[in-house]
Amino acid sequence: MSEIKKRYYRKYTELYPLVDKIKLWPSRKGSLHGVKAIALRGDYIDITTHCGKQFRVFNSRHSRAARWLRNKWAYVPCPDCRVPDWKLDKYSTTFFSTHYGKELISEEKERP
Secondary structure, three states: OOOOOOEEEEOOOOHHHHHHHHOEEEOOOOEEEEEEEEEEEOOEEEEEEOOOOEEEEEOOOOOHHHHHHHHOOOOEEOOOOOOOHHHHHHHHOEEEEOOOOEOOOOHHHHOO
């Protein structure tokens, strides 16, 4: 059998690069939605899920969604989004560390 690849990301990254990389969104009811489209609009993020929900959230490091993704408090997939098992397995093997891991930097900060 092959070794399961573990992914390490920095713990306190902004919400946009985190959701853009993982492509999952935790709802307030505790289910994980698959992200179909994501767009950064200034300090806000426009998110469209696979089940057709659209909403705008603030791009924050300490938001509810960022904490839920880092701590993996939402783990039940949305039945309408049909999140594949490989994506849930990949998410379950992802670790967030304060001092180790890839820094997810948003596109605006990379430009000079």
